[in-house]
Amino acid sequence: MGQSKKYIFVTGGVLSGVGKGITAASMGAVLQAKGINVSIQKCDPYLNVDAGLLNPAEHGECFVTKDGAETDLDLGHYERFLDLELTQKNATLSGKLLSNLIADERAGKFGGKTVQLVPHLTGAIQDAIELAADGSDVHIVEIGGTVGDYEGLSFVEAIREFAGRVGRENCLYVHVVYVPFIGTSKEFKTKPAQNALNELRGFGIVPDCVVVRTDDPAPAGVAKKIAMFSGVSEDAVIMLHNAKTVFQIPLIIADSGVLNVLNKFTGNDTTPDLKKWQDIMLAQSTVRERDVTVGLVAKYMDNEDTYISVLEALKSAAWHTEVNLEIKWINAETASDTDFDSVDALLVPGGFGERGVPGKIAAADYALRTGKPYLGLCLGLQVAVIAAARRGGLADAHSAEFDKATEHDVVYIMAGQEGKESTGGTLRLGDYDAVLRDGSKAATAYGATEVVERHRHRYEVNQKFVQEIEQGGLVISGTSPDGKLVEFVESPEHPYFVATQAHPELKSRPNRAHPLFVGVLRAASKR
Structure with missing residues (x-):
């Protein structure tokens, strides 16, 4: 790897719960298997300060870090995939950032300036990202929700601006979209994914990689169409249908064109050692x-x-x-x-x-x-x-x-x-x-x-x-x-x-x- 710290931003389109967290964790696992020091972070646009009071029936479990942060369940995926013990800095919610900004404004720390979403909230988001990235070679950031949600606009703008802070060559944008299968016409429909990609480009971000989620395996024509409408090369489109287990995803990513994208981005073409994941798959499949x-x-x-x-x-x-x-x-x-x-x-x-x-x-x-x-x-x-x-x-x-x-x-x-x-x-x-x-x-x-x-x-x-x-x-x-x-x-x-x-x-x-x-x-x- 080069000397510059690298950042991977994972966003989602079409619908929530599409698998951004598993995708982010799996990419991190592949990078770790190449010997790269990885860190990871979840940015949630919710106005909650933390996940402690969220209804588990709606949001899933509240995951607790070693230093006592009450977080989204995706941090559990991160820890299981990357075998890290994460902390409060790895979970960033709008409510926490906004409460800090308001406290600073009340304390007179802005010197009479007008406090705004841009640049103050977007700047706070970027500061939180850099803080969480400390000590790693590649920092992965998952943005919660879907691109276009009102509450998420500041986060999308922040990661767009972030390329200006650290250099576009040090940022990799990954967009996860969903392609449904319509039973009556017996075909996969890419239009929702096309619209989601158009929306991301409308905010000034052209993705470097697109992960296409489907319930069942989709024909190659779907990837070709997504590549055409997203503006990325076809080998940077990964088709990811529902796997038997989420722990198969690192193997799928390493066997796709995304590995070449990661190699080029990090400057590290070492073959990933995936024995750990192969052993897990063997253990799961053995009767x-x-x-x-x-x-x-x-x-x-x-x-x-x-x-x-x-x-x-x-x-x-x-x-x-x-x-x-x-x-x-x-x-x-x-x-x-x-x-x-x-x-x-x-x-x-x-x-x-x-x-x-x-x-x-x-x-x-x-x-x-x-x-x-x-x-x-x-x-x-x-x-x-x-x-x-x-x-x-x-x-x-x-x-x-x-x-x-x-x-x-x-x-x-x-x-x-x-x-x-x-x-x-x-x-x-x-x-x-x-x-x-x-x-x-x-x-x-x-x-x-x-x-x-x-x-x-x-x-x-x-x-x-x-x-x-x-x-x-x-x-x-x-x-x-x-x-x-x-x-x-x-x-x-x-x-x-x-x-x-x-x-x-x-x-x-x-x-x-x-x-x-x-x-x-x-x-x-x-x-």
């Missing part, structure tokens, strides 16, 4: 001798993105333990023993709000009664503690989050969190240390007694009720270093009943399964 069905006890039943990191962590653990994984969705609002009987293991993920909590408590109680393997994550730990306390003699044991009148609040609000229940950015967020009891199931799974996991919670286990919780079948197997916060609980006599207040799914990688997920699948496969 194993053992089948394991995991019951995911959840309240959002119509949007898998709400639990995307949990699902990916389960898949990675299945490849590692060499089992065929089936995930059965169990509606927490209607869950019963019949549902629990039909699976080999139960997993209760994190969540907020009272809806579905009785079903999640029932799942934990069932696992304690029957010896069925159980993994609880965040809320999954809290409902396990409630179930155990009720089994230990406290019939009305509950969480103060769901029953403020209970006298036996075995889960209660953390000190300093009172009154902040509906506010953003105030949870216990990011990496925290935990000390595990030597010889515990958790310590055995990790192979260590000191671990670091990411958190996102406001309530904690009330250690005043430890005796009743233990009588119900659970012991505290991990705490914060000062012993004040319960981080892990487990059932000593159980084949595998482990729950953590953390979100270990956020640190799982496709080629490095998380030990807690491996543990529950191993226990399930033995049944």
Whole structure:
């Protein structure tokens, strides 16, 4: 590579959810496979300050970085593909930039100048991009939404201007478009993609590469037509139909004309070492001798993105333990023993709000009664503690989050969190240390007694009720270093009943399964 830092901007057209995040992460993976130091960033035009208060049913999971940023789920894709631990600087939302600009204006930092979207907001966007790019050779920036959205205009203008700041030769513009197949006429229609490309050019950006998303493989004529209307060469148009797995995308990109575009752009024509991705594909396609069905006890039943990191962590653990994984969705609002009987293991993920909590408590109680393997994550730990306390003699044991009148609040609000229940950015967020009891199931799974996991919670286990919780079948197997916060609980006599207040799914990688997920699948496969 040359000395100048390179920037790749990934935009989208036609519709949202077209795959910009996977495309950006996959291009980064190919560059890494060439030995290039890559960084990545998501710029979202939403007026939210962060993703912490966004509805997960609409936007998918809230991904948490090691330093406590509540971000869009695309940062999870970035971390899994690039094996990086990202930070607050890798997630940029309009609301945060605007609030900073307004604060600076109120503090008199503009010296009486008129504060405008151009140049002040566009300049702030560019500053955020340069900050996130620090320390890398190539920085990839995904612009959320679709080109033409009103709220996104400042971001499109900012990345257009950015070429003037760093040199057009140091900027690569990638536009991701969607081409639908019309069943009645039996043909792919490129007109929406043509319009999306025209719109991008109307804002002064001519793409260097076009990624064409289709549901099914499209004929070569589609690429030819897109090339003609986009103004890019045909070998810089990549046709990307739905793959069996997103982890195939780096291999597809490396096998397309886009590799030549990346080689020319970076000045690095090293053949990418893609063995990691080939191994992942082999692991995914191999049929194993053992089948394991995991019951995911959840309240959002119509949007898998709400639990995307949990699902990916389960898949990675299945490849590692060499089992065929089936995930059965169990509606927490209607869950019963019949549902629990039909699976080999139960997993209760994190969540907020009272809806579905009785079903999640029932799942934990069932696992304690029957010896069925159980993994609880965040809320999954809290409902396990409630179930155990009720089994230990406290019939009305509950969480103060769901029953403020209970006298036996075995889960209660953390000190300093009172009154902040509906506010953003105030949870216990990011990496925290935990000390595990030597010889515990958790310590055995990790192979260590000191671990670091990411958190996102406001309530904690009330250690005043430890005796009743233990009588119900659970012991505290991990705490914060000062012993004040319960981080892990487990059932000593159980084949595998482990729950953590953390979100270990956020640190799982496709080629490095998380030990807690491996543990529950191993226990399930033995049944």
